[in-house]
Amino acid sequence: MAEFTPEQLLELVNTSQVAQGNERVRKIAHRVVSDLFHAIEELDVTADEFWAGVSWLSRLGASGQIGLITAGLGFDRLIDIREDEADQNAGRAAGTPRAIEGPLYIAGAPQSDSQARVDEDPPRGEVLVMEGRILDTDGNPVPHALVDVWHANEKGRYSHFDPDQEAFHLRRKIRAGADGSYRFRSFIPPGYAIPPNSPTSELFTALGRHGNRPAHIHFLVAAEGMRTLTTQVNIPGDTFLDDDFAFATRDGLIVNLQPGVSPNGYESLDVNAPFTRARFDFVLQKATSPDEARPEARMDRVAAA
Ligand SMILES: [Fe+2]
Secondary structure, eight states: OOOOOHHHHHHHHHHOOSSOOOHHHHHHHHHHHHHHHHHHHHTTOOHHHHHHHHHHHHHHHHHTOHHHHHHHTTHHHHHHHHHHHHHHHTTOOOOSOOOOOOSOOOSOOOEEESEEEOSOSSOSSSEEEEEEEEEETTSOBOTTOEEEEEOOOTTSOOBTTBTTSOTTTTEEEEEOOTTSEEEEEEEOOOOEEOOTTSHHHHHHHHHTOOOEEOOEEEEEEEOTTBOOEEEEEEOTTOTTTTSOTTOOOOTTOBOOOEEEEOOTTOGGGTOOSOEEEEEOOEEEOBOSSGGGGOOOOHHHHHHHO
């Protein structure tokens, strides 16, 4: 038979098989294809609409912005919500809330012990020192955790993705002390928006949505025997704090800023005038398997699997 109804075609697509393949991939692909077939039929998607969508997906892939779209359409937060639910169902103490990684992490940032200066002279904004400890969910210090920090520059752009910045600009790794303490100096970054004139902005314009993220700083915190934590902290007072394009703002991740802190004791971070400080402790869950303690970021984990 070579003439099909839509349902016959769908059945054939989902049952065609000449080898075992991957059962899980088959199951997920079948569901997604089925949902799209039904969406096309129920919404009466025209041929021009379909091919416009294919064109957009092609341009999206070429632009490297798929990770922006997944965040902007809520998928990244959904995955976090599901992991939170799994923790709750398993009776695991939560620790510091996880928050989305975003698509802009780069492995291999310069590493230093206990503290780091993340920015460079001259300061590109209000000088900020963030400090605290890495703790477990019982409140005990976690020795020698690795704190990977990255944030946008004063124009809202990230090094590696911005040709105007040096490699690893505003990206550092800090090996916390035996008492779990860490600190770093940088500046308070601004919020930023999705790139204009891009496949992402094209969709968001069509959806009537804005593409702004509130000011934030990203972290990946890893330690032996502890579950790797991906999170971000938000700077209070941002217009988009509760209207984040990526839906990533969480209670417990908005830092308190203390302005006018004396520079005494902070000279080794090149701080010589009153500055703004944020104290924040990262609380890690104990890992229940070696896999949970792998220090890789999201994409690196699956790429290495
Ligand atoms: Fe970001």
